[in-house]
Amino acid sequence: MHFITEQRLDDGVLEREFTLGEIPGTLWTPASAAPAPLILMAHNNGLPRTADRLVARARYCAAQGYAVATIDAPGCGERPRSAADEQVRADLRRAMQAGEPVDEIFESLVGPLVENAVPEWRTTLDALLALPEIGGPVGYSGWTAVGIRLAVAEPRIAAAGFFAGGYVPRAQREEARHVTVPLLFLLQWDDEGNPRQRALDLFDAFGTGEKTLHANPGGHTGTPWLEAEDGIRFFGRHLT
Amino acid sequence: MHFITEQRLDDGVLEREFTLGEIPGTLWTPASAAPAPLILMAHNNGLPRTADRLVARARYCAAQGYAVATIDAPGCGERPRSAADEQVRADLRRAMQAGEPVDEIFESLVGPLVENAVPEWRTTLDALLALPEIGGPVGYSGWTAVGIRLAVAEPRIAAAGFFAGGYVPRAQREEARHVTVPLLFLLQWDDEGNPRQRALDLFDAFGTGEKTLHANPGGHTGTPWLEAEDGIRFFGRHLT
Numbered sequence: 256m257h258f259i260t261e262q263r264l265d266d267g268v269l270e271r272e273f274t275l276g277e278i279p280g281t282l283w284t285p286a287s288a289a290p291a292p293l294i295l296m297a298h299n300n301g302l303p304r305t306a307d308r309l310v311a312r313a314r315y316c317a318a319q320g321y322a323v324a325t326i327d328a329p330g331c332g333e334r335p336r337s338a339a340d341e342q343v344r345a346d347l348r349r350a351m352q353a354g355e356p357v358d359e360i361f362e363s364l365v366g367p368l369v370e371n372a373v374p375e376w377r378t379t380l381d382a383l384l385a386l387p388e389i390g391g392p393v394g395y396s397g398w399t400a401v402g403i404r405l406a407v408a409e410p411r412i413a414a415a416g417f418f419a420g421g422y423v424p425r426a427q428r429e430e431a432r433h434v435t436v437p438l439l440f441l442l443q444w445d446d447e448g449n450p451r452q453r454a455l456d457l458f459d460a461f462g463t464g465e466k467t468l469h470a471n472p473g474g475h476t477g478t479p480w481l482e483a484e485d486g487i488r489f490f491g492r493h494l495t
Numbered sequence: 496m497h498f499i500t501e502q503r504l505d506d507g508v509l510e511r512e513f514t515l516g517e518i519p520g521t522l523w524t525p526a527s528a529a530p531a532p533l534i535l536m537a538h539n540n541g542l543p544r545t546a547d548r549l550v551a552r553a554r555y556c557a558a559q560g561y562a563v564a565t566i567d568a569p570g571c572g573e574r575p576r577s578a579a580d581e582q583v584r585a586d587l588r589r590a591m592q593a594g595e596p597v598d599e600i601f602e603s604l605v606g607p608l609v610e611n612a613v614p615e616w617r618t619t620l621d622a623l624l625a626l627p628e629i630g631g632p633v634g635y636s637g638w639t640a641v642g643i644r645l646a647v648a649e650p651r652i653a654a655a656g657f658f659a660g661g662y663v664p665r666a667q668r669e670e671a672r673h674v675t676v677p678l679l680f681l682l683q684w685d686d687e688g689n690p691r692q693r694a695l696d697l698f699d700a701f702g703t704g705e706k707t708l709h710a711n712p713g714g715h716t717g718t719p720w721l722e723a724e725d726g727i728r729f730f731g732r733h734l735t
Contacts, residue, residue, distance in 0.1 A: 444698075444699070444708075455695070458684075458710070459684070464712060466711070466712060467709060467710065467711050467719075467721075468684075468708065468709070468710040468711075469707060469708070469709055470698070470707065470708040470710075471706070471707050471708075472704060472706060479707075481707075481732070484728075485725070488724075488728075492721070
């Protein structure tokens with residue numbers, strides 16, 4: 256893990272960009288000298304890790320005492336897209352504009368993104384836990400499909416907050432019943448591109464006995480800030 | 496308002512039973528000398544105000560700095576039931592055991608309970624706000640049907656937490672769109688006697704732009720304690 260930039264923020268949080276092989280990422284660590292619990296903050300594929308609202312959330316979590324890390328997974332953010340990927344995205348835009356069904360296109364787009372992202376998240380997790388300033392336990396926050404896969408495959412994940420907005424491939428919907436860690440599931444009630452019923456069905460399917468759904472009115476990007484605060488309390492119950 | 500019992504709890508909360516005309520109630524006030532914001536804690540009709548889990552929640556809220564008041568509304572708790580009321584409840588039990596539709600019976604039971612409860616809650620509110628130890632603003636917590644009626648009719652209610660379990664008469668489902676105060680709506684995902692979809696439809700119908708749904712797995716009485724803590728934070732945002 257090579258740190259390539261470093262910035263000390265006003266509240267003492269250290270923000271560093273890193274590379275790990277081909278993986279570009281950002282790590283925020285709190286001012287405290289003690290090893291911090293870690294939150295893997297995985298954004299949906301459409302957003303770069305440098306997007307303002309993700310950075311704001313990560314800095315807030317770090318200021319609350321968590322190490323927070325994010326990466327651009329393959330085909331996401333600043334990573335190159337394959338010609339096949341570009342083609343699927345073009346197909347998707349065309350189908351959406353035409354009002355045609357998009358599930359199969361989403362499957363062929365998001366399915367491989369998830370498959371490719373998870374091994375890189377696990378590699379990143381190995382490297383992060385080797386840093387002296389990071390102790391664990393480990394939480395996960397964000398992209399639902401990757402989070403399901405990771406929560407099932409990776410025993411080091413102790414709690415997870417999933418954002419319901421975003422296509423969840425059939426494989427991960429099927430896998431949801433094997434998620435057994437405490438879960439906070441965040442739904443934007445009027446999310447334009449994500450059917451509400453599908454999100455409610457997914458909440459129903461999660462296998463864990465300790466799961467809470469939080470729903471707020473508004474569209475995909477309208478999550479109120481109070482949910483960032485609730486997220487911190489959720490991780491506070493399970494990671495500290 | 497006549498106080499008939501008085502008990503100082505370990506954390507300094509003062510618990511007093513009162514009568515206000517025919518209305519029996521309990522008031523919890525925090526140790527602090529400053530006038531406290533008030534939470535009206537209205538339980539569903541099946542429970543007396545002395546039920547353990549209601550008292551535990553009220554004491555907790557008072558220990559957090561709120562005055563909390565509850566009453567047994569007409570036909571509820573220790574109040575006498577009319578012969579007509581007893582008949583409707585017998586009809587309800589019979590229909591439930593026979594697996595017959597119960598909506599119309601619930602309408603004839605809960606509709607009048609709500610109509611009779613709301614004026615008494617407003618009378619109680621007048622008396623409470625005349626006490627020097629209570630300042631306001633005023634929040635409401637509990638029984639959804641009474642809460643909808645009260646939030647619409649009573650401009651002194653500044654924020655409300657509703658518990659989704661319990662029959663909501665058609666009149667109040669219709670009125671939900673006129674609720675404009677910030678709202679926390681608490682749903683038990685597997686509530687045996689209350690259809691989930693009806694609760695989700697009601698959440699959708701509330702007119703306020705500031706509403707949050709919290710759902711947890713488990714039956715009617717299984718609400719996890721963390722929701723009491725979340726409730727306090729909700730009222731902290733809107734009543735202090």
